[in-house]
Structure formats: structure tokens, C-alpha cells
Amino acid sequence: MSSARRARDGARPPIRLLRNLSSKLAAIPMVLVGLGVFVGGTIWTIVHSFTDSRLLPRLNWVGFDQYERLWSTRRWLVSIENLAVYGIVSLVLTMCLGFFLAALLDRKIRFEDTFRTIFLYPFALSFIVTGLVWQWILNPDFGIQSVIRGLGFSGFNFDPLYNPDLVIIGLLIAGLWQGTGLIMVIMLAGLRGIDEDIWKATRVDGIPIWKTYIVVIIPMMKPVFVTALVLVTSGIVKLYDLVVAMTSGGPGISSEVPAKFVYDTLFTRQNLGQGFAASTMMLVTVAIILIPWAYMQYREKRQ
Amino acid sequence: MTAVTPRGAKPQKALSPRNIMLYGALVIFSLYYLLPLYVMIVTSLKDMAEIRVGNIFSAPVEITFQPWVKAWSQACTGINCDGLSRGFWNSVRILIPSLIISVSVAALTGYVLACWRFKGSEVFFGILLLGAFIPYQVLLYPLVIILRELGLFGSLWGLVLVHTVFAMPINVLLFRNYFVALPEELFKAARVDGAGFWGIFFRIVIPMSLPIFVVSGIIQVTGIWNDFLFGVVYTRPENYPMTVQLNNIVNSVQGVKEYNVNMAATLLTGLVPLVVYFFSGKLFIRGIAAGAVKG
Amino acid sequence: MTHSISIKDLTLSFGAVTVLEDLNLDVGQGEFLVLLGSSGCGKSTLLNCIAGLLDITDGEIHIQGKNVTWEEPSKRGIGMVFQSYALYPQMTVEGNLAFGLKNARVPKAEIATRIARAADVLQIEPLLKRKPAALSGGQRQRVAIGRALVRDVDVFLFDEPLSNLDAKLRANLRVEIKRLHHTLKNTMIYVTHDQVEAMTLADRIAIMRDGQIMQLAPPAEIYNRPVNKYVAGFIGSPAMNLIPGQLDAADQQFDTGLGMSISVQGYEFTSAPITGPVWLGLRPEHVLSGQMAQTQPVQLDAYVDMVEPMGSDTQVWAKIGKQELRFRMDGQAEVAIGDTVPIGFDPARLSLFDKKSEARL
Numbered sequence: 001m002s003s004a005r006r007a008r009d010g011a012r013p014p015i016r017l018l019r020n021l022s023s024k025l026a027a028i029p030m031v032l033v034g035l036g037v038f039v040g041g042t043i044w045t046i047v048h049s050f051t052d053s054r055l056l057p058r059l060n061w062v063g064f065d066q067y068e069r070l071w072s073t074r075r076w077l078v079s080i081e082n083l084a085v086y087g088i089v090s091l092v093l094t095m096c097l098g099f100f101l102a103a104l105l106d107r108k109i110r111f112e113d114t115f116r117t118i119f120l121y122p123f124a125l126s127f128i129v130t131g132l133v134w135q136w137i138l139n140p141d142f143g144i145q146s147v148i149r150g151l152g153f154s155g156f157n158f159d160p161l162y163n164p165d166l167v168i169i170g171l172l173i174a175g176l177w178q179g180t181g182l183i184m185v186i187m188l189a190g191l192r193g194i195d196e197d198i199w200k201a202t203r204v205d206g207i208p209i210w211k212t213y214i215v216v217i218i219p220m221m222k223p224v225f226v227t228a229l230v231l232v233t234s235g236i237v238k239l240y241d242l243v244v245a246m247t248s249g250g251p252g253i254s255s256e257v258p259a260k261f262v263y264d265t266l267f268t269r270q271n272l273g274q275g276f277a278a279s280t281m282m283l284v285t286v287a288i289i290l291i292p293w294a295y296m297q298y299r300e301k302r303q
Numbered sequence: 304m305t306a307v308t309p310r311g312a313k314p315q316k317a318l319s320p321r322n323i324m325l326y327g328a329l330v331i332f333s334l335y336y337l338l339p340l341y342v343m344i345v346t347s348l349k350d351m352a353e354i355r356v357g358n359i360f361s362a363p364v365e366i367t368f369q370p371w372v373k374a375w376s377q378a379c380t381g382i383n384c385d386g387l388s389r390g391f392w393n394s395v396r397i398l399i400p401s402l403i404i405s406v407s408v409a410a411l412t413g414y415v416l417a418c419w420r421f422k423g424s425e426v427f428f429g430i431l432l433l434g435a436f437i438p439y440q441v442l443l444y445p446l447v448i449i450l451r452e453l454g455l456f457g458s459l460w461g462l463v464l465v466h467t468v469f470a471m472p473i474n475v476l477l478f479r480n481y482f483v484a485l486p487e488e489l490f491k492a493a494r495v496d497g498a499g500f501w502g503i504f505f506r507i508v509i510p511m512s513l514p515i516f517v518v519s520g521i522i523q524v525t526g527i528w529n530d531f532l533f534g535v536v537y538t539r540p541e542n543y544p545m546t547v548q549l550n551n552i553v554n555s556v557q558g559v560k561e562y563n564v565n566m567a568a569t570l571l572t573g574l575v576p577l578v579v580y581f582f583s584g585k586l587f588i589r590g591i592a593a594g595a596v597k598g
Numbered sequence: 599m600t601h602s603i604s605i606k607d608l609t610l611s612f613g614a615v616t617v618l619e620d621l622n623l624d625v626g627q628g629e630f631l632v633l634l635g636s637s638g639c640g641k642s643t644l645l646n647c648i649a650g651l652l653d654i655t656d657g658e659i660h661i662q663g664k665n666v667t668w669e670e671p672s673k674r675g676i677g678m679v680f681q682s683y684a685l686y687p688q689m690t691v692e693g694n695l696a697f698g699l700k701n702a703r704v705p706k707a708e709i710a711t712r713i714a715r716a717a718d719v720l721q722i723e724p725l726l727k728r729k730p731a732a733l734s735g736g737q738r739q740r741v742a743i744g745r746a747l748v749r750d751v752d753v754f755l756f757d758e759p760l761s762n763l764d765a766k767l768r769a770n771l772r773v774e775i776k777r778l779h780h781t782l783k784n785t786m787i788y789v790t791h792d793q794v795e796a797m798t799l800a801d802r803i804a805i806m807r808d809g810q811i812m813q814l815a816p817p818a819e820i821y822n823r824p825v826n827k828y829v830a831g832f833i834g835s836p837a838m839n840l841i842p843g844q845l846d847a848a849d850q851q852f853d854t855g856l857g858m859s860i861s862v863q864g865y866e867f868t869s870a871p872i873t874g875p876v877w878l879g880l881r882p883e884h885v886l887s888g889q890m891a892q893t894q895p896v897q898l899d900a901y902v903d904m905v906e907p908m909g910s911d912t913q914v915w916a917k918i919g920k921q922e923l924r925f926r927m928d929g930q931a932e933v934a935i936g937d938t939v940p941i942g943f944d945p946a947r948l949s950l951f952d953k954k955s956e957a958r959l
Contacts (some may be wrong), residue, residue, distance in 0.1 A: 021654075022500035023419035027427065030412045030475065034427050038434035041445030048444075057444070090538050106327055117581070119334045120588070121340075123770030124580035126529030126533065128546045129573040132553050133339040135561060137359065147358050176337065185588050211481040237438055241531040245550055262440040267536065274445065290436055488684035488757075491651050492745070496698030497672030506697075510688040 027061035066277035098183030120181035131245025134174035164254035190224030347567035374568035390548030413478025437471035602785035608657035635806035677746025685730035827956040847871040857919020879949035885925035894942030
């Protein structure tokens with residue numbers, strides 16, 4: 001307890017501000033980070049996205065100019081399209097694969113720990129490491145393409161990192177490799193949270209296993225799916241390191257993503273206003289996804 | 304983490320069609336997940352001549368550790384040629400203070416939120432949690448300004464601060480939820496026994512919370528070690544962490560590509576989080592599950 | 599004489615929700631007071647306010663004549679025992695007992711003496727070096743009481759201390775607590791939802807509901823003369839029969855309108871008798887049956903609906919006219935569904951409550 005509290009008279013109420021003083025002092029970092037960095041920084045960025053800041057931030061208002069220019073920049077449009085394609089495919093595949101693997105592990109198998117360790121270890125690795133390994137495996141001269149050609153299929157073509165149309169597939173292969181383990185673990189925790197009696201009941205009712213999953217288990221796991229969804233989505237928006245390590249946005253600009261666009265615009269092209277507008281758009285995207293989720297959570301809590 | 308108790312139908316005979324399908328699927332998926340690790344290892348043990356003529360999946364004919372030595376001490380990043388060792392030590396110098404400070408701050412904040420709420424504390428917590436969902440890109444530049452004002456921009460301490468800031472939402476949540484679940488009466492008993500804010504924290508709460516410190520520590524070690532973006536933005540080249548240095552080595556456009564050195568370097572960089580992962584096992588899973596499934 | 603604890607106009611609210619309102623309570627020196635009520639009635643909240651674990655909104659709390667309204671819990675001269683024992687898991691029993699004393703900077707030798715004394719009183723010497731995890735529930739609660747004991751304070755607060763124990767242990771520890779009170783003669787405030795604990799332990803019981811004290815009286819009075827319908831229904835097991843009907847003040851006649859009409863002559867009214875709707879309360883154990891019924895001022899015939907033999911006695915669900923009535927018969931009595939049994943009771947043991955205010959008449 002604070003010394004202020006110790007010193008006072010037990011009969012008189014303490015001064016409001018000094019009540020719980022140590023606790024308030026200990027909360028200062030939280031307040032500074034929350035208000036100073038998160039709220040303050042966000043507002044600062046949004047405000048400066050309406051200026052013509054270039055090398056240095058300055059408050060010279062230009063209205064929505066930065067946004068108009070942003071949406072007529074091909075590189076930005078490509079970034080957004082890539083993120084949408086990568087996002088949707090990766091979301092669907094991560095959820096399906098994650099759930100499938102979790103369901104397999106939940107079938108009373110031997111070596112469960114071993115399999116789980118194998119599926120999850122990539123999650124411990126950084127996107128840089130992930131990107132570089134897969135860059136090597138997908139290398140057309142030495143990797144999968146060359147190995148399969150070596151087996152006699154000389155017409156076999158698989159060089160996603162050098163083909164602008166396929167580069168997203170390359171990113172997806174690596175991204176899924178790194179991230180599905182996490183979703184699997186969350187799904188597995190969800191499956192383990194389901195009452196054993198449910199399984200007994202469906203067996204008594206003679207419902208086949210696959211049908212039990214679809215009709216009974218998955219609906220029961222809705223909160224887990226929502227959590228996984230939010231997690232995967234917020235990860236997708238942050239997609240940056242993987243692209244830098246694997247393709248540097250190439251070939252050409254075919255694998256650019258918004259996060260990389262922002263970084264390049266801010267720090268290499270020194271076009272701050274444009275970078276702020278782009279990052280504000282990222283924030284808007286996240287908000288569009290999160291606000292319904294937050295609303296749902298709030299409503300569930302109230303019930 | 305939920306207790307690992309097998310569920311579902313009772314095991315059938317070892318070679319039933321069901322089991323063949325089940326284990327077949329598991330093995331095929333395992334190959335996908337294990338393949339890159341295997342390729343990394345075998346490539347890093349071959350010399351370049353063998354790589355050029357051979358197949359990336361084949362085991363090395365002649366094992367050489369030369370690529371590892373080179374990756375550690377001689378590989379070039381474009382600026383200098385003293386290998387990954389510099390990045391490794393930079394990462395260590397970033398990791399240790401970041402780990403200590405971020406975990407301490409998060410634990411203390413979680414303690415305030417769980418045991419010593421005051422008017423408005425929940426609101427600040429809500430704001431802090433929102434921060435977890437703000438894309439880093441939005442805050443990159445404001446943090447540059449903050450660090451510059453504090454005179455920390457480009458220094459290791461600046462990066463330590465950035466790691467502490469971005470670690471706060473998830474770790475505070477983790478600690479808060481753990482502390483809230485401690486019996487409230489214990490806290491009351493300690494107050495009747497005359498322990499105050501710090502006394503209860505150090506004498507009662509911390510000794511009971513070792514697992515959550517380990518979990519938070521694991522999250523932080525892997526997170527900080529694997530960071531790339533903050534390293535690039537907030538440090539000068541001489542302080543670049545290992546991931547940045549690795550990327551510079553592998554993706555440098557100068558010179559002949561030495562794939563074996565690249566893979567040795569990649570493995571070296573992944574080694575720390577892999578060791579943490581394999582040794583922490585269940586606690587790691589508990590950490591990510593707790594971090595993910597918010598309560 | 600100063601009261602041991604004196605609470606004046608205590609109000610506690612969280613935002614718009616008022617949990618305790620204008621509560622007044624005086625506890626005498628060495629008194630054993632039980633706060634009894636169902637969950638959510640505010641009894642534990644009141645105890646936490648006395649302990650200083652909750653900051654009150656308004657009012658004053660005095661302990662041993664000293665205003666401690668805003669004093670730290672540790673400086674109020676209280677010891678507290680919790681439902682979940684609340685022993686510090688990482689410390690030994692000895693460490694648990696010493697923790698508060700160390701915080702208060704009591705000299706080491708003194709700590710050792712006090713621990714030895716408490717351990718002797720509670721017979722926990724062999725446990726001193728063990729960790730709480732290695733103790734049984736009963737042992738843990740004994741240590742928790744020990745922790746209050748070593749503080750050498752005048753007031754003990756118990757927050758449902760026996761609720762986590764099984765029935766047999768609960769009965770044993772209940773006796774021990776009573777014996778402890780007899781030996782130490784401290785003031786004790788004891789929160790429980792268990793009426794047996796309340797009846798057996800208390801000098802006085804405060805029955806609480808919705809943050810207010812309904813009745814504060816010795817156990818016998820609460821049992822015999824409940825101040826309102828709520829208290830009447832809360833105390834006693836099986837619960838009191840509460841029968842709605844009309845009271846005629848002039849000829850002291852009570853009529854259910856369902857074929858049961860009795861005289862309440864002999865009932866001691868606390869206020870002037872009224873004519874109008876009332877509740878008539880009759881404890882099942884106050885109904886006599888068979889031969890004994892003939893000795894009673896009021897005699898009726900009951901049609902037996904359902905029988906629950908319990909061994910020592912038999913619970914009978916019966917009807918008088920269309921009015922349901924539950925009563926107790928001797929365990930040896932032979933009674934079957936469909937029988938008609940003569941019953942009788944004394945109006946002096948009845949309770950009458952105003953239908954609207956539910957207060958005792």
C-alpha cells in the first residue's frame with residue numbers, strides 16, 4: 001500500500017486521487033502506451049494522411065488528394081488485389097486444413113504428440129526463415145521443378161516465384177506451412193473442450209463420424225472458429241516479411257502487398273503523405289473486419 | 304491447455320482401412336511440414352558442386368560443415384563480410400532487455416488490472432487491447448517520431464522500447480487473465496495480513512504464477528527473435544538483428560549465390576526459436592492457445 | 599459499555615446499484631453474531647466492509663470504540679477466515695501463520711510464541727512444516743483459523759468457513775468453533791447460508807435480505823417469533839406451512855376459504871388484530887397427530903396425500919379441505935396415503951402475517 005495511505009487517519013476518507021496510489025502509478029505504462037502510442041499514433045497518422053507531407057511530416061492540408069492518388073496507383077491496386085486473393089484463399093485453406101489436422105489428431109491416435117510437434121514447429125520460425133526455405137525449394141533450377149523434370153517429366157513447369165500469375169501460390173504454400181499449425185492447435189483445444197457425452201450420444205444415435213463433425217461438432221465450435229478467423233485475418237493484413245524474404249514483391253510488382261507498399265513509400269520513396277494514406281486504408285480494412293466481430297462478442301457477453 | 308485425453312471411437316485393429324487412411328493422411332501432411340527442415344539441413348551440408356549437379360532432396364554424398372562456418376563468420380551482407388555472428392549477438396543484445404522489460408511491465412500491468420482496479424482502469428485496458436489489432440504500419444512513423452524525441456532512434460534501446468510497446472496488449476491480457484483466476488480470497492487474506500500492493504505482488508502473486516511467466520517469456524523470445532520489420536525500421540545497420548542480416552545475406556544480389564551457405568544461415572537463424580519450441584513443448588502450445596483464445 | 603463493533607448508517611453502492619443501504623448494527627463484546635441469508639443478500643459484502651476489503655460509500659464503522667471506516671484491513675484489529683481457506687500455497691503452515699506478523703514487524707521470538715500457542719489450541723503442531731497442498735480440507739481450515747488466532751485480535755470474521763467441507767467434517771468443525779469461542783471469548787461475526795450453523799452457533803442471528811437486516815435476535819426468538827413471512831419461511835426445515843386466508847379480528851377466526859376454518863384464540867398479537875387477508879404460519883413440527891391431537895386447542899381432520907418416511911420421523915403431506923398442509927409424525931406411526939388422521943395444534947405457536955406488508959401481526 002502506498003505510504004500516503006498508511007500515514008492517514010483511519011476515520012477520514014483518503015483523497016480520491018491518492019486512493020490506490022501504487023496501482024495508479026503502476027498503470028502509467030499502460031496509459032502511455034494505450035493513449036500515447038496506440039490512440040495518439042493512429043490519430044497522428046490519419047491526420048497526416050490528409051497532408052502533402054513528403055520527406056518530413058507537415059500540416060499542409062490537401063484533402064483527399066493522397067487517397068485519390070493512392071487509388072490510381074497501379075502498385076497499390078496490385079497490392080490490394082494480391083492481399084484479397086491471398087487473404088481469401090489462405091483463410092479458407094488455413095481453416096479447413098487446421099480443422100482437418102485437428103480432427104485427425106483428435107481420433108485417439110498414437111504418436112499424437114509427435115504429429116502435433118511436426119505440424120506446429122514451423123510456427124516457431126520467422127517469416128524470413130520460412131520465405132527463404134521455400135524460395136530455395138521452389139527454385140526452378142534446383143528445386144521441385146528440376147527434381148520432377150529429372151524424373152523424366154521434362155515438360156513439367158512449376159516456377160511460381162518467377163511467374164507473375166502464380167507467385168501468390170508460392171506465397172500461399174509458404175504461408176500455410178508456417179501458419180496452419182497454430183490454427184490446428186486452437187481447433188484441437190476446441191475439440192477437446194467438447195463434452196465426451198456428445199460423442200457418446202451421437203454414437204448411440206448411430207450418426208456417422210463425418211456427419212457428427214459437420215452437423216454437431218462444427219456448430220458447437222463456432223466461437224473457436226470465430227477466434228481462429230480473427231487471428232488469421234489480422235495475420236494476413238500484417239503480411240510483409242514473407243514477401244520481402246521470398247520475392248521482394250517480384251517478379252516486377254506482381255507480389256506486392258499493402259504492408260510492403262506502406263514501408264517502401266514511407267522509408268525508401270519518402271512520400272510520407274502517400275504512405276499514411278495507405279496505412280490508414282489498412283486500418284480501415286481491419287476495422288471493417290473487426291467491428292462486426294467486436295459487436296458480436298459484446299452482444300454475446302450481454303446475453 | 305486442456306488435458307490430452309484421447310477422444311472419439313475406440314481404437315480398432317491396427318491395419319483396418321480406417322487406420323490406414325488416418326495414418327496415411329497424417330504421414331502425408333507430416334512430409335509437407337518436415338520437407339523444408341530436411342531440405343535446409345541436407346543443403347547446408349553439401350558443397351556447391353554437389354548442389355549444382357544433384358537433387359535438393361538427396362542426402363549429401365560428402366558432408367561438409369564449411370557452409371556453416373562461412374554463414375557464421377564470413378558471409379557478406381552487402382555492407383560487411385563478417386557473417387551472421389554479428390546479427391546473432393545483436394539479436395541477443397536486443398532480446399535480453401526486451402524480454403525482461405516487456406514481461407515485467409506486462410506482469411505488473413496485468414496485476415493492476417486483476418487485483419487493484421481503479422476507476423477507468425478497464426477503459427485503459429480496452430484501449431490497450433484495441434492496439435493489438437492496429438496494423439503496425441499505422442504506427443511505424445509515429446514511433447519513429449517518439450523515439451527521435453526520446454533520443455533513442457536507431458539505438459538498441461529504441462528497439463527494446465518498441466518491442467515492449469507492441470508486446471503489451473497480448474501479454475497484459477495473458478497475465479491479467481491468469482491473475483484474475485487466482486482465488487480472490489487469497490488476495491483478501493493477504494490484505495488482512497497487512498501486505499500492500501508490492502508485498503502481495505512479490506510475495507503472493509509472483510510465486511504462484513511461474514507457469515504464466517514462462518508462457519509469456521516463450522511468446523516474447525520467439526516474437527522478438529523472429530521480428531524483422533521493427534529491426535529494419537528502428538535500428539541502424541550495425542545493430543541489425545539476425546533476421547535482417549539473414550535476409551541481406553540471402554537476398555543480396557552481388558556475387559555468386561551460395562545456396563548451402565544460405566541454408567546454413569537460415570537454419571542458424573531459426574535455431575533459437577526451434578530450441579525454445581522443442582524444449583518448452585506443452586507450455587509453448589499453452590502460450591499460443593492462451594494468446595489466441597481470448598477469455 | 600462500548601460495543602465491540604458498531605456500524606452506523608452504512609451504505610455501499612457500485613455505481614447505480616445499491617448493495618447495502620443505511621445499515622445499522624451493534625455487536626456486543628464477546629458476542630457471536632451470525633449473518634444469515636441466501637446468496638446475494640449482502641451478508642458477505644457486509645463482512646468485507648467490516649474487514650475493510652471494500653471501500654464503503656457512506657456511513658461509519660467502529661471497532662473496539664475506534665473509528666476505522668477508512669483504516670487498512672490489517673490495522674482494524676480483526677482476523678478473518680475464508681471459505682476457500684485462502685492459505686498461501688507456496689508457504690508452509692508456519693509461514694502462513696507468520697506472514698501477517700512479519701508484515702506487522704512483530705519480533706521473531708514473539709512470532710514463535712504466538713504460533714506455538716495457536717498451534718496448541720488448534721492441535722496443528724505436527725502440520726507446521728507442511729505446505730497447504732499436503733493438508734486435508736479440515737486441516738486447512740484449522741490453519742486458516744490459526745492465522746486469525748495468531749493476530750491476537752478482539753474480533754474474528756468468518757466468511758462461510760465451513761461451506762467447502764463435507765457434511766461430517768462440517769459438523770465437527772462447527773463444534774470446534776463453538777468451543778473456541780467459549781475459550782477465547784472474542785467477538786465473532788460469522789457469515790453463512792446454513793441455518794443449522796446459524797442456530798447452533800449464534801448468540802444472535804441477523805437475517806439479511808436485499809442488503810437489509812430483516813431480523814436481529816437470538817436464535818430461539820427468530821425461530822418462534824419471526825418478524826415477517828420471509829424470515830418465517832427461511833428458518834426451519836422442513837419449511838413452515840404458510841397458508842393464505844382471511845382473519846376476522848372480532849371472533850379471532852381464520853378461514854382459508856378452501857374448507858379450513860380455525861380459531862386463533864390464544865395467539866399473542868404484537869399489534870392490534872386486523873380483519874382482512876393474512877398468511878398463517880404453522881411449523882410442521884408444531885402439529886400433533888393421533889392421540890396427542892386431542893390435547894390441543896385446535897383440532898382438525900387431515901386427509902393424507904403423500905408420506906415420506908425418514909426413519910426418526912415421517913413427513914406427511916396432507917389436505918384439510920382443499921388446503922395443503924405439511925406436518926411431522928413420529929417415525930413409528932403407521933400412516934398410509936388415503937388415511938384420514940386427526941391433528942391438532944396450539945394457536946400460541948402460530949405466526950400470523952399481514953398479507954400485504956408480510957409483517958408479523
